Amino acid sequence: MKERLVQLEVLRYNPDTDTEARFQRYEVTCAEEWVVLDALNKVKADIDPTLNYRWSCHMAVCGSCGMMINGEPKLSCHTFLRDYEGVIRVEPLVHFPVERDLVTAPDDFMEKLKRVKPYIIPKEKKPISEGEYKQTPAQLMKFRQYSMCINCMLCYAACPEYGLTPHFIGPAALTLAHRYNQDSRDGGRKERQEVVATHEGVWECTFVGACSESARRTSTPRAPCSR
């Protein structure tokens, strides 16, 4: 397997000892086919156990390992070394407070997800014993793409509007609201609209389109539309 010496420049911040963030340079031998997360794992195991970041699935579905890689919000488990040359700069996701190193605080994001009432508010309740709600493949396709969001928060880091206007509810929450609004089983659109159409809601979106760029792998957050 082809190997290569990779240079990482990682943002470090430890609230116990630091008043501001600094960059630390690591050199680590990696296989050419590795992802940035593999390189970080090697640094943590062999060079510096005090480096902190989140990760779990290593298949781009759990959404833990979002980071800025050369200034772009990326899942580090799905960012391939083969696509990079020279020093790779790794920072925590922007627009979120940094707890430590690459670990950010997603509290605001979590609160916003909850605010759009992301659950079925049934049109008509029916007991389990009566079986499933019928839903044709076409009705399913209407919302499925919006149900694919893995909550990795990359779109919030990509969205300049969220950075400039932190009360903006943001792409993932809007997408989630839309996902349930479009579901044939749901009757909660009006309730959700009260949240989505407030000051903080959909009207703050100026259609930069950066959210969709950041999330091409999973769901496509979307700017508002009149529906």
Next chain:
Amino acid sequence: MSRNPLIREVPPTSWYFRHPLYLRYMSREITSIFIGAYCVLLVVGLQRLAAGPAAWEGFVTALQSPASIVFQFLCLVAAFYHAATWFNATQKAMPLQIGEDFVPGNVISGAHYAAWAVLSVVVLFFTGVF
């Protein structure tokens, strides 16, 4: 208590230099200055039109000043750029589903471009450009 999260501020007046995508977005936003100014010019034109043939002729002559030519040119660029970005964005804002499948984005944009071209040609035809 050791928790003391670091807040990394977004620079409010220079954030758009952080990413080419943001620059593209800002250049789209800036077109609104020219479009807005051009709209004012349209209102002035209406006023001249209402004021009679001499006023209208004066207006058309005034358009031919060098400053106006430059302004018109910039507006032309802005208008085309805005149109292109608008049509490209529509496919994302209003995805179109037929049956189980979504109409591909470039088909939606393509339809917009086609309609736009037809409309423009019709206007040019009726105004006697060709």
Next chain:
Amino acid sequence: MAKSHKPVVWFPFAAGGTVIAFCIPVIVLLTFLAALGNVPAGLSYEKMHAFAGNGLGKLIIFGVVALSLWSSAHRLRCTCYDFGIRADTLVATVLYIAAIVLSIAAAMFLLRI
């Protein structure tokens, strides 16, 4: 949570954006040709007066002008914010009022034709 007044602003904005995209380029092209000295026949006083004198013509002109004004005002507002001007309420008030005043003016001129 206060309901946003933005939907009122946003729908004319979206409509205006579409109008600008479809109509403004060709209109600018016409005045640009005029500016270069090749005044298209359609821009003669008679043709323009006839078009604007017709009820449908008035409606089309007013629609294009008013929606474009409104949309531009809204986009200018966002642009100001994006450039770091944080007095959003003031900017919005000034721009929206300007758009409304100009739209009313356009309507008055049209009615005089």
Next chain:
Amino acid sequence: METISTDVAIIGAGGAGLRAAIALAETDPKLRIALISKVYPMRSHTCSAEGGAAGVIKPDDSFDLHFDDTAGGGDWLSDQDCVEYFIHEAPKELLQLEHWGCPWNREADGSVAVRPFGGMKKKRTWFAADKSGFHILHTLFQTSLQFPSITRYDEFFGLDLLIDEGRCQGVTAMEMRSGELRQFHAKAVIIAGGGGGRMFPFSTNGAIKTGDGMAMAYRAGAPLKDMEFVQYHPTGLPNTGSLLTEACRGEGGILVNKNGRRYLQDYGMGPETPVGKPQLKTMELGPRDRVSQAYWHELQKGNTVSTQWGECVLLDMRHLGEKYIDERLPLVRELCASYLQVDIVKDPVPIRPVVHYMMGGISTNTKAATPIPGLFAAGECACVSLNGANRLGSNSLVELLVFGRRAALSAIEHIQGLPAANTKALNARAVETQKRIDGLYARTNGTESMSGVRKEMMDTMEKNAGIYRTEEGLQEGVKIIHDLRQRYDKVILTDKSKVFNTDLFQMLELGSMLDCAEAVTVGALARKESRGAHQRLDYAERDDNKFLRHTMAYFKGLEPPRIDYLDVVITKSPPGVRDYSGDHK
């Protein structure tokens, strides 16, 4: 140390934990529920499950068939009263998820669609493309947001159970972002902490799957049951270990060796079926243990393909066509394209078996109750004895729903009329935990590197407790793991900070894994037979006389666990021959 009083504490907010929380909140809105997890709920490993969830729903299927598939698939080590309960609850739970919005794939008429899966006699696997676990997890998480009585403690690392007067009455946990300890006083505790596949080097499991929940219960005195049964999934990516769902084969993918032969026919799963026309319960739709074992034999015979990632066999899906693959297996295509740079539409994918699931876990009964009053467990961390010696694909997503809910109902039963807690005694227990953590920070005599010990553990598990095992290998494995547990006390904690100290969390996780690994190896050494996922080269046959029993491992501090046995509950299906030769007999 701050004390948080609650009615029920749940440790783990994956599928089972969330299902339990919702069941508690729905059944009694007045209950206070603390949902404690070391990750945000959406990060839980349930999200990585791909293929689907089994439940009898179609007219051509029956409960009896699901029963037979499960009991036989588990090589008759499943408790049949448990299987009986499970198969009847399964469709209800899946329908419940449908009502909560899970985007199940549909038939043209709008009813839910089902796909074939390994070891199942009928098509009964409900699926949402190849992201079924992801959709189940997110549906549960989003649904849980409507219940104000569920208080989430995201990124709280569970440490020790608080046991007093023989009852479990709470748990201590560390708030990861501050490094501070909290004690949760609860009338009942449900552990839903997932499995510990990360004790192996090559695993489909996420980094978080380190058996913390199992180890916590084990240390508190609850036995671990059947830990030696570790499932290898036959089709993992050879470099990252990422899962390629069984649905690849369910939808018609075939396995071939370097000679292009569909070798499964040589291992009791033949005769060959036509390519692209998979037949249930035979060839590529054999059970996971058998299919993984066939790989091992091919490896011995030199029939595998040498790749830059080691010896592989090939999974060929080309005949399915691009459109069908994109509709049914989009994630699989994407995973292969990005991590291996292989397009499954054009080329076969090299794959090999990879550690996937632990059949064993905290011993529970059909009510999801452990032997410790007040302590319940559900999901992969529990061994309710549904899966026996080998779990059938698509039973586990349903298991965490069925027994997540069951654990909640049992917890409610348990807390009726409980005497008041002795807060002082619980406090004293919590202080012991604080001391343990302080001790880790204060340790100065460290000589062992954490990554070194971890690597040795993983390599030992792979080498000595893998697909095929021997007396000699297991003896060595037992010895090394035992040794590593002693050496663990000398591991250096490099990072002495409080805030989000992943060095500390990895150290705690390593401790959990070592405890569980010892139960696996000791249990495997003691089980001198071959059954399901536990295959001994030196005891190649199943031995129902001696080993139709569950292994029970009891924690004995730094000593190896005490092993005991518990009879399997057989109600209507006596042990028989596992037949995967299809209808060809």
